[in-house]
Amino acid sequence: MRNDFSKGVRGPVVPPPPGKTRITIRLDTDILDWYRDTVETAGGGNYQTMINDALRREMERKREPLEKIVRRVVREELARSKRPRGS
Secondary structure, X not given: OOOOOOOOOOXXXXXXXXXXXXXXXXXXXXXXXXXXXXXXXXXXXXXXXXXXXXXXXXXXXXXXXXXHHHHHHHHXXXXXXXXXXXX
């Protein structure tokens, strides 16, 4: 038995909410699988939102002034060097 789609009508494309843009993007399968699995393990959510949040964090991190990055790294290294060995 074949399906007859000759009288089918394509539904309307739902416009994205304000501030969002619909795009097509190619991602590595393992990356997409990781986000989907993470959402499923958490019991729900939206993997696209997680990807968007990760991209936003990277974007904001890149805006951090070099001086601030150097200060943070130096503080981290000083704290690490003060720990007793074997910690």
